[in-house]
Amino acid sequence: MSTVSRLVEPLGPLATAGRDVVVDFSGIDFFGTAGLTALADLQRRATAAGGSMRLSQLPAPVWRLLAITGMADRFDIVADGLDAPTPLRVSAAAAPTMPHPRKH
Secondary structure (H helix, E strand, O other): OOHHHHHHHHHHHHHHOOOEEEEEOOOOOOOOHHHHHHHHHHHHHHHHOOOEEEEEOOOHHHHHHHHHHOOHHHOEEEOOOOOOOOOEEEEHHHOOOOOOOOOO
16 A cells, blocks of 8 residues: 555545544654655545635645745645544554655
């Protein structure tokens, strides 16, 4: 099972159910473009179903990816995520991260 599918499987049903979901990124040290693409799709699904998706506790690598790709403005980013109406908090760290490729 890929890392992206480990992110999508628990969040997909919540997004399509129109839930207000807060994705907690604490503990994440790597998040690539495949994860970002999946997250954007989940956000579209949540919004279409009347819900929302907020990102919280973003570490520097995730901020950097959002900035480089120009997607920082696309997501609702909150400090702790507790301001969402009846938020459902989901940890992005539940999906194992893939090891960084080593440079030789």
